Amino acid sequence: MPNLIGMQTPTELAAAYRSQGRKLTPQRQLLFQLMYGNDKHPTAEALFAEASSQMPGISLRTVYQTLNELAEMGELQFIDIGGGATRFDPNLDDHHHVVCVDCGQIRDVHVNGTAALKPVGIEDFTINEVGVVFQGVCSTCEKGRAKSNKTAHAKSPAPQAKVSK
Amino acid sequence: MPNLIGMQTPTELAAAYRSQGRKLTPQRQLLFQLMYGNDKHPTAEALFAEASSQMPGISLRTVYQTLNELAEMGELQFIDIGGGATRFDPNLDDHHHVVCVDCGQIRDVHVNGTAALKPVGIEDFTINEVGVVFQGVCSTCEKGRAKSNKTAHAKSPAPQAKVSK
DNA sequence: TATCTAATTTGCAAGTCTTGCTAACAAGAA
DNA sequence: TTCTTGTTAGCAAGACTTGCAAATTAGATA
Ligand SMILES: [Mn+2]
Ligand SMILES: [Mn+2]
Ligand SMILES: [Zn+2]
Ligand SMILES: [Zn+2]
Numbered sequence: 001m002p003n004l005i006g007m008q009t010p011t012e013l014a015a016a017y018r019s020q021g022r023k024l025t026p027q028r029q030l031l032f033q034l035m036y037g038n039d040k041h042p043t044a045e046a047l048f049a050e051a052s053s054q055m056p057g058i059s060l061r062t063v064y065q066t067l068n069e070l071a072e073m074g075e076l077q078f079i080d081i082g083g084g085a086t087r088f089d090p091n092l093d094d095h096h097h098v099v100c101v102d103c104g105q106i107r108d109v110h111v112n113g114t115a116a117l118k119p120v121g122i123e124d125f126t127i128n129e130v131g132v133v134f135q136g137v138c139s140t141c142e143k144g145r146a147k148s149n150k151t152a153h154a155k156s157p158a159p160q161a162k163v164s165k
Numbered sequence: 166m167p168n169l170i171g172m173q174t175p176t177e178l179a180a181a182y183r184s185q186g187r188k189l190t191p192q193r194q195l196l197f198q199l200m201y202g203n204d205k206h207p208t209a210e211a212l213f214a215e216a217s218s219q220m221p222g223i224s225l226r227t228v229y230q231t232l233n234e235l236a237e238m239g240e241l242q243f244i245d246i247g248g249g250a251t252r253f254d255p256n257l258d259d260h261h262h263v264v265c266v267d268c269g270q271i272r273d274v275h276v277n278g279t280a281a282l283k284p285v286g287i288e289d290f291t292i293n294e295v296g297v298v299f300q301g302v303c304s305t306c307e308k309g310r311a312k313s314n315k316t317a318h319a320k321s322p323a324p325q326a327k328v329s330k
Numbered sequence: 331t332a333t334c335t336a337a338t339t340t341g342c343a344a345g346t347c348t349t350g351c352t353a354a355c356a357a358g359a360a
Numbered sequence: 361t362t363c364t365t366g367t368t369a370g371c372a373a374g375a376c377t378t379g380c381a382a383a384t385t386a387g388a389t390a
Contacts, residue, residue, distance in 0.1 A: 025355075083245060098284065136291050138290055138339095339382105341380105346377085352369100352370095358364095
């Protein structure tokens with residue numbers, strides 16, 4: 001039975017880094033912690049904010065650098081949905097996403113039936129991966145929407161929901 | 166039998182525009198033509214290039230403006246896949262996309278089985294749409310890849326294929 | 331056809347997100 | 361402790377998109 005796959009633990013990453021001749025800096029260690037098991041699909045900016053509260057002075061540049069590094073190492077993936085910034089996902093398990101077009105949150109979702117998906121008319125492509133994105137409205141936003149629309153619970157500055165069917 | 170749905174013809178759009186108090190400018194007419202039936206999923210920049218060859222002096226700003234307009238009118242959709250620029254799609258039919266991670270081209274694909282997709286664990290979401298994106302390598306790129314890798318047929322300046330599973 | 335008015339186009343500045351560059355710095359080896 | 365080399369921080373710059381305002385023009389009006 002496939003255990004849930006994800007980015008290695010901070011400790012394991014420490015080892016991996018050293019074995020690759022990379023140095024283990026406090027910035028990296030903090031980011032390892034912040035990303036480990038993180039299911040929020042944060043943007044670099046969001047991660048930077050969290051990191052900054054624990055390590056004032058850390059630079060956004062370093063956050064980007066470390067995230068790119070981890071992606072190259074296969075420890076996390078990029079998620080590009082809609083207009084805004086790239087989001088980062090340490091969940092390497094076979095899964096998909098649901099986006100609330102109102103508040104922009106992205107949630108993991110396991111999807112049954114993907115194996116049965118039959119693309120028609122692309123015999124000349126060698127398919128490697130399939131991504132499924134559900135667009136909808138979360139219950140919290142649904143409520144705020146029922147009455148007025150002042151009570152938007154946008155945690156982040158309400159990302160522009162460029163819908164891309 | 167559902168006829169293939171797509172953006173209205175340039176003539177129909179002309180009428181739609183006038184009936185909405187919008188003016189019918191040569192720039193808009195040209196863009197209607199260039200987008201009508203266009204299955205290349207062009208970026209604003211790409212469309213601007215085509216438009217410029219037929220109408221020197223047209224501005225990129227106008228291209229963006231018109232595309233946004235058409236999107237608001239429901240005549241086309243935005244597609245945001247991977248890192249680069251937004252791509253525009255006048256195909257309103259229920260369809261999905263295949264992306265060549267090598268050259269970046271996007272092709273339409275009809276997918277059988279989407280109705281059977283069962284998202285698990287998002288009872289608190291009201292789902293409105295489902296998008297499926299296949300990642301792969303087109304036959305042309307596959308060839309160029311077999312031998313050396315100098316012969317990349319990147320039509321566009323090879324978009325960075327940020328894979329987002 | 332000439333006139334008028336509001337919509338449109340341009341051109342450029344500016345905003346957002348991400349990367350390039352490099353001097354100052356520090357991890358880890360010797 | 362010293363030395364080497366990878367890393368960080370800061371800032372400039374690149375890519376994409378939008379804001380803004382002056383100049384232009386479609387289309388209504390007389
Ligand atoms: Mn995820
Ligand atoms: Mn399409
Ligand atoms: Zn929401
Ligand atoms: Zn290709």
